Amino acid sequence: MRNRLKILRAERDWSQGDLADRLEVSRQSVNAIETGRYDPSLPLAFRIAKLFDLPVEMIFLSDD
């Protein structure tokens, strides 16, 4: 699954650490999600969507 996390983070001038703090997860988690090594659970995906005030499907995109 692809995602626009890096772009959305850059638009707000947030570091991975800033985003991790806001989501209350580790920086490794943010890095793993951003680079596509880890797909977040539905609850975490919704938390991310809420933080960016966007629908989930505007952040996470299907590979096909």
Next chain:
Amino acid sequence: MPKYNAAQRRYNKRAIGLSLLYVLLLVAAIVVFKRMHPSGPLAWLLAILPALPIMAIVAAMGRYLVEESDEYLRAMEVRKSLIATGFMLTVTTGWGFLQSFELLPQVDFYWATIVWFGGLGVGGCVQALRR
């Protein structure tokens, strides 16, 4: 975020405390067996004592998985444990057959746990290579 989160700090504290307890109980058991040559129920109790902290460390690892609120870290830890389990089963099965055909010496069962802990190291390396 600090280097270790709350769940990791709690696990580290438990693991260090239990490791120290293991060393203490092992030394105590060896000394008592050497000097007093216990027998019967006392011998059984003394012999099992050093194993208890090791069992508790395995339980502490399970508790860490329950307490870890970061789902990515939890998933990585679960993956590492699965790699360790596969590593331990592979090594012990191979060793067991070679031992059955008298090609390798007989080893104590507790080596399975040591191999499993070694497997955690293998799992850590596998994960580091995948990054």
